[in-house]
Structures are given as structure tokens and as C-alpha cells.
Amino acid sequence: MTGDVASAEPPAVELDAVSRTYTRGEPVYALDDVSLSLARGSYTAVMGPSGSGKSTLLNLVGCLDTPTAGTVSVAGEDVSTLATRQRARVRGQEVGFVFQTFNLMPRLTAEENVALPLVFQEVAREERLERARDLLDRVGLGDRTDHRPSELSGGQRQRVAIARALVTDPAIVLADEPTGNVDTETGERIMGLLDDLHAAGNTILLVTHQRAIADRAERIVRLRDGEIEGIDQVDVEGAA
Amino acid sequence: MDAAESLRLAARSIRGHKLRAALTALGIVIGIAAVITFVTLGASVKAEVVGQFDDSPANRVFLVATPGDDGGPPAALSQPVFTEYDVGRIGEFEGVDRVVPRGTIATSALSRGGETVARDQVTATTPALFESVTFREGGAFADASSGEACPAEMAVTPSAAALFPGNLSVGDRVSITQRGNRTRNVTVVGVLADDAGLNPLAGFGSRPRFYLPTCAYDTVVTSPTTGTRQNVYPQVTVIAANPGDTAAVQTRVQDYLDTESDAAQLAPGSYEVSARTNEDIVERIENVVDRLTQFVTGIAVISLLVGAIGIANIMLVSVRERTKEIGIMKAVGATNRDVLQLFLVEALLLGVGGAVLGVPIGVAGGWVAVTYAELPLTLPLVWVGAAIGIGLVVGVVSGLYPAWSAARVDPIDALRYE
Numbered sequence: 194m195t196g197d198v199a200s201a202e203p204p205a206v207e208l209d210a211v212s213r214t215y216t217r218g219e220p221v222y223a224l225d226d227v228s229l230s231l232a233r234g235s236y237t238a239v240m241g242p243s244g245s246g247k248s249t250l251l252n253l254v255g256c257l258d259t260p261t262a263g264t265v266s267v268a269g270e271d272v273s274t275l276a277t278r279q280r281a282r283v284r285g286q287e288v289g290f291v292f293q294t295f296n297l298m299p300r301l302t303a304e305e306n307v308a309l310p311l312v313f314q315e316v317a318r319e320e321r322l323e324r325a326r327d328l329l330d331r332v333g334l335g336d337r338t339d340h341r342p343s344e345l346s347g348g349q350r351q352r353v354a355i356a357r358a359l360v361t362d363p364a365i366v367l368a369d370e371p372t373g374n375v376d377t378e379t380g381e382r383i384m385g386l387l388d389d390l391h392a393a394g395n396t397i398l399l400v401t402h403q404r405a406i407a408d409r410a411e412r413i414v415r416l417r418d419g420e421i422e423g424i425d426q427v428d429v430e431g432a433a
Numbered sequence: 434m435d436a437a438e439s440l441r442l443a444a445r446s447i448r449g450h451k452l453r454a455a456l457t458a459l460g461i462v463i464g465i466a467a468v469i470t471f472v473t474l475g476a477s478v479k480a481e482v483v484g485q486f487d488d489s490p491a492n493r494v495f496l497v498a499t500p501g502d503d504g505g506p507p508a509a510l511s512q513p514v515f516t517e518y519d520v521g522r523i524g525e526f527e528g529v530d531r532v533v534p535r536g537t538i539a540t541s542a543l544s545r546g547g548e549t550v551a552r553d554q555v556t557a558t559t560p561a562l563f564e565s566v567t568f569r570e571g572g573a574f575a576d577a578s579s580g581e582a583c584p585a586e587m588a589v590t591p592s593a594a595a596l597f598p599g600n601l602s603v604g605d606r607v608s609i610t611q612r613g614n615r616t617r618n619v620t621v622v623g624v625l626a627d628d629a630g631l632n633p634l635a636g637f638g639s640r641p642r643f644y645l646p647t648c649a650y651d652t653v654v655t656s657p658t659t660g661t662r663q664n665v666y667p668q669v670t671v672i673a674a675n676p677g678d679t680a681a682v683q684t685r686v687q688d689y690l691d692t693e694s695d696a697a698q699l700a701p702g703s704y705e706v707s708a709r710t711n712e713d714i715v716e717r718i719e720n721v722v723d724r725l726t727q728f729v730t731g732i733a734v735i736s737l738l739v740g741a742i743g744i745a746n747i748m749l750v751s752v753r754e755r756t757k758e759i760g761i762m763k764a765v766g767a768t769n770r771d772v773l774q775l776f777l778v779e780a781l782l783l784g785v786g787g788a789v790l791g792v793p794i795g796v797a798g799g800w801v802a803v804t805y806a807e808l809p810l811t812l813p814l815v816w817v818g819a820a821i822g823i824g825l826v827v828g829v830v831s832g833l834y835p836a837w838s839a840a841r842v843d844p845i846d847a848l849r850y851e
């Protein structure tokens with residue numbers, strides 16, 4: 194199922210022999226010689242035990258971190274050597290990041306948090322807040338727009354974080370355990386949103402510990418100790 | 434990021450720490466308030482003093498003997514060095530219309546009938562002082578120079594007349610208690626139309642003044658030139674016949690003072706005997722006021738500096754506290770410039786906020802000082818504008834380094850920051 198559509202254009206994300214090493218006393222190989230290609234519009238899940246390098250992988254694609262070796266390309270552009278300013282552009286326009294730990298601004302309301310990425314894209318205030326409210330509606334938080342993160346439950350914060358990742362309408366969505374802190378019902382709702390995004394043509398890279406969640410993707414990348422242990426194609430009928 | 438949004442975000446973070454922000458801005462508030470207070474006072478003093486001199490006719494040359502540098506007050510400390518001989522010689526110079534000596538007679542009290550008013554001094558001068566002056570009532574006293582008996586007459590200013598119940602008026606008999614308990618009985622012959630000081634050297638304002646002829650004057654010395662005992666005055670006004678000749682008269686008088694005069698010999702070593710025109714004196718006063726203003730402004734600048742350091746310090750703390758927020762903003766697309774702008778605007782708000790608070794406090798302080806000194810208020814409006822500018826500059830300067838260090842925060846480290 195992969196490959197035929199995307200062969201003409203560069204892949205959405207391409208990692209070529211990427212390593213990320215931390216040298217604090219004993220060197221830690223968070224990622225070790227990883228090569229991976231995500232076609233446009235593909236839906237990939239990353240699984241692996243704690244500390245296997247899943248978040249590190251997402252940080253590299255999201256231009257938050259730089260590889261110690263190898264190249265990371267987003268939409269055909271090598272982001273590992275980009276200037277700071279260009280990296281900020283990739284973070285603001287190309288990718289939407291849902292963090293494992295939400296990372297919401299404590300002093301801003303839900304709608305202001307969601308609108309924040311648009312502030313840095315020079316979108317007018319009225320339009321920003323309108324789009325933010327629209328997205329909060331879509332994640333089922335239309336009645337919580339004026340709440341601060343401290344006034345929201347964990348699952349609600351997670352949904353605000355997802356709304357914020359989607360507000361710039363990014364081609365690539367990076368989600369680090371978006372269902373890790375929520376009940377099954379909310380989890381189902383979040384996964385439904387990701388399905389919708391996939392159906393709309395967005396490229397999705399999702400980290401999860403739950404096999405059932407991973408099965409909704411097209412492929413599952415299994416990480417262990419910073420290396421790719423294997424890539425499983427999910428049975429198309431089973432996933433649909 | 435647009436300016437409105439950075440203002441909104443900065444204002445919100447300041448509101449998150451109201452007390453801290455207020456204490457931070459206090460240094461700026463004090464600095465700006467001090468600058469405005471003292472500049473207002475300086476401008477008011479200058480306007481008042483210079484205005485008085487501008488009112489006095491341009492054809493006058495003032496003779497004073499003052500401590501030998503140009504920093505001292507122009508006349509208050511003048512020593513009695515000008516003898517009758519000097520006054521007579523100068524009166525004969527080309528271009529001189531008249532010469533008016535002036536001195537003070539120490540007194541303890543003045544009384545009319547049973548009413549007594551305590552006064553520590555009255556003024557001795559010649560009727561020439563009153564030549565171009567209007568009287569409300571009566572006129573000048575008689576000239577005492579002809580060697581006849583001393584005229585027992587006195588002229589007074591309106592405020593001096595008002596010291597006595599029901600006012601002094603022409604014909605009232607007043608007895609003056611002088612040094613050594615001697616009494617002098619005089620008759621009031623004139624009340625001036627207004628209180629303006631007739632001689633800028635004697636000071637300004639509406640101080641009550643009593644004028645007696647010079648024959649009542651009691652400070653005498655042996656003239657080095659003539660060898661006789663004669664009156665010696667601390668202040669002399671030379672009036673040129675023609676305003677155009679004032680400078681020439683000044684030169685002539687100064688030459689005389691430097692060479693043949695009694696004054697040159699009587700003046701203590703470190704004293705300077707000088708002939709000054711209105712312009713000279715205005716310039717000197719302006720210099721004194723300017724130097725004072727500069728000095729005080731210097732102190733205020735130090736206060737602003739302390740304020741700036743306070744802002745820089747708080748901003749650095751704030752950058753540290755908000756490391757995680759900076760990481761979040763960068764993770765969702767903020768450039769280094771956006772972050773820099775955000776923190777710079779916050780420092781700027783603190784600086785300008787402090788200045789805006791400092792201006793009214795400074796104006797109030799200036800008003801109090803000016804009222805206390807009984808001067809009309811002159812507001813240096815340029816400085817009120819400049820204060821806001823200073824607040825802006827202080828904000829930017831003190832925010833620059835903290836904002837720069839915020840901009841450099843690495844997003845991945847910042848997101849991990851707890």
C-alpha cells in the first residue's frame with residue numbers, strides 16, 4: 194500500500210543513518226543509526242519500551258533537537274543543518290507537535306494556548322481566536338475556551354494540546370503518546386481525530402505503548418535501545 | 434509577532450507579579466521624580482531671578498566685593514569696601530548719571546507710639562535711588578550730602594507700612610532702636626507704590642523695606658586715600674546717563690576699582706571688587722543654577738542606573754522562571770526575534786511605567802519645593818517628555834541582555850526544564 198503514490202515527490206519525512214548520542218559520563222545512544230522514510234499522507238506508529246528513543250525520534254523530526262550524525266529531511270529539506278530561523282519556520286508551519294507532557298502555557302486560557310502558534314505566523318488576532326475556538330469545538334472543548342490549564346483535567350489538557358498542534362493545519366502531525374493520560378472514551382475520540390487527519394491527507398507519526406492504538410496506523414516501527422528492531426505492515430482489512 | 438500581541442503578553446506577565454513589578458519600577462520612579470523635581474526647581478529659580486533682572490533697567494552697573502570666584506551668590510556676601518570718596522569719584526566719570534550707595538543699618542526694633550515692630554535692619558541709601566520710582570504717597574527724603582543736619586526722614590515699601598496696625602502713612606513719627614540702644618526719631622515722608630526690590634543686588638521678593646538717608650548709616654572706615662573717617666558701603670549702583678554707554682561706564686569703573694580706589698585697598702585679599710552689568714549678573718546666576726541642576730541631575734541619573742540594574746535583575750530572574758514557557762513558544766514556531774521582542778517589551782513596560790509614575794510625583798515635588806521657596810512655578814515641559822524617553826531607554830538597555838539570553842534558550846532543554 195505504501196510507495197506507489199509518493200514515489201514522484203520527496204517523502205514527508207526521511208531519516209538517513211541518524212544517531213543522537215548524549216555524552217554525559219557514559220555515552221547514551223538514544224538513537225543509533227536509524228533510517229526511516231515516511232511517505233506523504235502515511236500513518237506510522239512507533240512502539241518500544243521506555244527509554245528506547247521514541248521521543249528522541251519525534252524531537253528530531255519536529256526540529257526541536259539536532260542529530261549528532263546523519264540527516265533528517267522534512268518535505269525534502271534537510272533540517273539538520275538549517276539556520277535557527279528556518280528551524281523555527283519548520284516548527285511553526287510544517288509540523289504540529291503533541292507533547293507527551295502537554296506543554297501548555299500556564300497563564301494563557303485554552304483558546305489562547307491553541308491560538309499561540311498563529312501568533313508567530315502573523316495571523317490577525319480575531320482570526321486566530323476564531324480558528325482556536327473552532328478547533329476546541331472539534332476536540333469537544335467548546336465550553337472550556339476561557340479556562341486556564343490548571344482549571345482543566347488531564348484529558349482536557351491533552352485535547353487542548355492536540356488542538357494547538359492542528360491549528361496551523363500542518364502537513365505532518367507528530368503525536369507523543371496522545372492517549373497516554375486519558376480514559377478509553379477520550380482516547381477513542383483523540384484517535385478518531387487522527388483518523389480524520391489521515392483521511393484528509395496529513396502525514397502522521399504517533400508514539401504509543403498500546404498495541405490496539407498502534408494497529409490503527411498503516412505501519413508500526415518497533416524501537417529498542419535506539420535501534421529499529423523491525424517495521425510491521427498493519428493488515429489493511431484488520432485496521433479498517 | 435505583532436506589537437499589540439507582544440504588549441498584551443508582556444503586560445500579562447507583569448500582572449502575574451504585580452508587587453514584584455512595582456518594586457522593580459520603584460528605582461525608575463524615584464529617579465525620574467528626582468530629576469523632574471530638581472529641574473522644575475532650577476527652572477523656576479532661573480525664570481524668577483532672570484526675569485527680575487530683565488525688568489531692571491539696562492543702564493545699571495552694580496559694584497560688589499565678593500569672595501574671589503564666580504561661584505558665590507552675587508551680592509549677599511558683598512563686603513563694605515566702597516567709601517564716600519569712591520562714590521564721589523565715580524560720580525564724576527564721563528557718562529555716569531548718578532551713583533547710589535546702599536548699606537544696611539543694624540536695628541532691633543521700630544516703634545510708632547506704643548506699637549513696636551521687631552526689625553534687624555533698615556536700608557541706608559541716597560534719594561537718587563528713587564529717581565525713576567513712583568510713590569503711592571509722599572516722596573523721597575531730602576539729600577543728606579550737603580553737610581547740613583541729617584534729615585530725620587524715612588521712606589517705606591507698602592509691605593513695610595503694613596507691618597504697623599492701620600499702615601504707616603506720611604507724617605507718622607517712628608522711632609528706630611539702633612545698635613547700642615541708640616534711638617533715632619524719623620518722620621515717614623513717602624510710601625512706595627509697590628514692593629519690587631529697587632536694586633537686584635539687595636535681593637528680590639516683597640521683603641518689607643525701610644529706607645533712611647546715608648547720614649544715618651553707621652559703618653565707617655578711614656579712607657586710605659584721604660585719611661578721613663567716612664561711610665563705607667557694601668553695594669553701589671552706578672547709573673549710566675545713556676543705556677548705550679553702559680559697557681563703557683562699566684570698563685571705566687572697573688579700571689578705577691582695580692587701581693586707585695579705596696575699595697581696592699580695603700577689600701580682603703581673597704575678595705574680588707567688580708563692576709557688573711545686568712547681563713553679567715544674569716549669566717552668573719544662570720551658571721550657579723545650571724551647575725546645581727547638573728549636580729542634582731547627576732544624582733538622579735545614579736538612581737536611574739540603580740533602577741535599570743533592578744529591572745535587568747528581575748528580567749533575568751523572569752527569564753529563568755519562564756524557561757519552560759520560552760521552550761513552548763519556540764516549539765510552536767517562535768523565532769529568537771519573537772522571544773527577544775517579548776522580553777524587551779516587558780522591560781520597556783517596566784521602564785516606561787516607572788517613568789509615567791515618576792513624572793506626576795516629580796511635578797508634585799517640584800511644586801512643593803517652589804511653593805516653599807515662594808517662587809512662581811515654571812514647568813520644564815521638555816523634561817516631562819524626556820522623562821518618558823528616559824524610561825524607554827532605561828527599559829531597553831536593562832532588558833537587552835535578559836531578552837537576548839531568553840532568545841538563546843535551546844527549545845529542547847527548555848522543555849525539559851522543571
Ligand SMILES: Nc1ncnc2c1ncn2[C@@H]1O[C@H](COP(=O)(O)OP(=O)(O)OP(=O)(O)O)[C@@H](O)[C@H]1O
Binds near residue numbers: 242244250293
Ligand atoms: N538530555 C538527555 N541527556 C542524557 N540522556 C538523555 C537525555 N534525553 C534523553 N536521554 C536518554 O535517551 C534515551 C531515550 O530517551 P527518550 O525520551 O527518547 O525515550 P522514550 O522512548 O520516549 O521513553 P518513554 O517511553 O519513557 O517516553 C533514554 O535512555 C534517556 O535516558
Ligand SMILES: [Mg+2]
Binds near residue numbers: 247248249293369
Ligand atoms: Mg517519550
